[in-house]
Every structure is written in structure tokens, then in C-alpha cells.
Amino acid sequence: MKTKFRYLVGLLAAFALVAAACGDSADDTTTAAPATTAAPDTTAAPTTAAPTTAAPTTAAPQPPEAGPLGQVVLEAGEDIQIRSLQAITGPVAFLGIPNQRGTELAIEDYGDIMGHSVSLGTPLDDLCSADGGQAAAQTIVSDDSVIGVIGTSCSGAAVAAAPLVSAAGMVMVSPSNTSPALTSDLQGTAGTDWNEGYYRTAHNDLFQGAGVARFVFDELGLTQVAAIHDGDPYTQGLAKAFGDAFQALGGELVVFTAVNKGDTDMTGVLSEVAGFSPEAIYFPIFQPEGDFIVQQIGGISGLEDVTLIGADGLLVSDFLALPETTGMYFSGPDLRFGENASETGVDADDFLTRYEAAHGEAPSAPFWAHSYDATIMLLTAIEAVAVEFDGSLYVDRQALREELNSISDFAGIIGLLTCDSFGDCGAQRISVVEHEGDPEAAVNNVVYGATRADLIDLITGG
16 A cells, blocks of 8 residues: 555656656746846947048149141150251252241250250252152151151142141141132132141232232223243142132223243244233243243233232242343332241341351242241240150141140231231231342342232122
């Protein structure tokens, strides 16, 4: 009995333990009170770190960035390269040689640019022809260190050279190109042969043509004229400018005709002209064709008393030495420079004294001062846009064009230079001289002069 009782008590105890264990299971619905979390003794204010500002980073200086046409970079000791492109051989060398010499004197007077000498390189010959201008320009543009060109002598050479120079991003400043086709009609329309980057200190022949027309119509009182050219852009453009202005004044252009370069027999064209009975003949051509005209005209019936008028292409000592040229008139740039002085301080007297001392003769053509001014204008513009960086000199081609475009009242031997939007920068002063027998005195025997203000209304119809 005692054994059974113990057994029963043990069984009950075991059951109680199992029941207690089941009361702690997840099935128990009794939820214990949450434990209490003691508040901290002190609550520290949140700490915000002060922002750290890094010292600004300074970018390293960079060389000038090239514009759309590129730039020329010159290392220390390298020369600034420009080129002379003139007619220095053949029958028109009388024009190109003094042009080139004028440029050489200008470079000497201007001196270095920011420690860099200016080099003219090997002078090039435009041959006063399209072929010559094109060949020489190809040589120039093959050297990408060249910045600018002083030239050409002749408009015909410029027609072929200027497009190549322009496409290379270079600039060209001519002292003696005068064809309107290279710049504009002075009424806002570009000439047929105009190119970006082309400039000139020579006059636009619309002014020369108008000046001659006024002289013939107003001063000589003649009303019927003929004009002869040789097909060159210069001669044809000037003959047309004269004819147009003469007719605008009320005169009559009875014949407009041409000879061919290389012709020696002028009797045919002179007989044609005689059939129209002109009172004057304007023939702005070159030698030797001009020589043959004056030597043969005396044998043409009806032209015995005709007034003969040439232009600056014939205003040279060799032509003036021909006895048949006595009594002729010649148009061209007005060389009465007075007290005008270049930006370098050099005036006409200074220039001519040094020229004659160096070369033993006076300039053989009238554009010597225009050459000097063209070169000084170009060098001044180069210096204005050049930038020094880290021992090198940078010349931006687009900036150089913009600088030349902006030139206004620039002091030159020929007068004040202001460039219009088509590159006409010249003083636009025209004169007519009379040859009375002394070749040396003829260029100074001015019988008529006109300025831009005198002629612009006749040209534009204003």
C-alpha cells in the first residue's frame, strides 16, 4: 500500500511539472508587463561637426586657345614671318621693286615685336599676272608659320592669290591693287573677287575713275571720250569706272574697247576709235602696249588733236621719256603728302631721303608710301593681338583679321587710314598731273586733285 501511494504521489508531481511547463508556452495568453528602461542621467546635445572648407584649387594657367582660323605659335628666338609678293621682274618691275623696298624700310623702322624679329623671307614675284600670283601664293601658304603678306603689285595677280591666302587663314595687305572687284562697289556690295582677309592701302579705282571724269568734263570741258583697256582686272575696272562716272556727269562714252597684252600693232584698235571722233582717249594700261599706242597714234587720221590720258600704270620714267608722251595727262594717287607722318614718325621727306641714299634713285612708281603704310599697319595689328605665354608668342589668325577690320584713323604717310568692311583702307585721294616734257617733274605737276568727299556722291549717285 505504501508503495502504491508513493507511486501515485510521484505521478501527480510529474503531472504538475508538465502543467507548469505548458504555462510558459506561446499558447499562454498572459502578457508580462514591459520592462522599465531607466532614463539616462544626462542627455548630451547632439554634436554637429563644423563643415570643412577645402582651399580653392587654382587651375594651372593654360596657353591661349586657338580661334577658328588657328594660330601661329613662336618659340623664344623665332622670327615673325611675313612675306612680300610683288612684281619684281619683267616690264612691271618698276611697280613692284619700290613696293618691296618700302616694306623693307618699314620693317627696319618698326623693329622687334615682343622680342621677336620680323622676317620677310625670300621675296616672291607676282609677275603682274594671274599665273604668277597663284604660283607665288601656293608657295606662301605651304608654310604655316607665315602670318601675313604685303602684296600683290597688280590686281590681276591678286585675283588669283587672294583666295589661296584667305583659305589659309592668312591676311594680305596690298599697297597698289586698285580694282573695285577686289573690295566693293562702295555701296555695300562685295566685289566679284573679294576675299576675307584682304586689305589695301591703295585707293579704290572707283575714286580714280570718278576723279578723271570730273577733270575731263569739268576742267577740260570735253564731252565725248573713248576708253581703252587690256582685259586686266585693273585696266578694265578703271576704264569702266571712268566711263560710268563720265556719263553720270552728262558726257558721252563713244567707244569702250580693248587691246590684247602682247599686241604691238595698235593701228586696228586706234582706227576703230577714230571712227567715233572722241575728244579724249583714256587708256589706263601698262607698258609696252602703252608705248605702241602713243608711237602709232600720230599716223591715224582723225586722232591728230585728241587728248591722251594715262593712269598710274604708265606714270613711270621709261614711259615719260618717250617724246610722244609730252602733253599727256596721268591720273593716280595724290602724292602731295605734306606733313603727314606714319605711326613710326616717318614722313615722306624722311622716307625719300633714306630710299635714295640706299638705292641711288627715287622710287620708280607712286605707291612707295602706300607700301610703307601697309607694312606698318600689319605689324601694328600683329603686335596688338599677340599674346605671350610661358616663353612663347601666340598670334591668333582670326583676331588679326578682326584687328585690321577695326582700324580707324591710323596715321600713315598717305594720310589717315580707316578700313571698311571689305578691306578698303586707303586715304582715297586722287590727282591728275600734266607731263610738260620733264619726266622727273611730271609726277609733281598736279593740275587737279580730289578727295573722297569730293567724289563719293558721283560714285554712289547720292
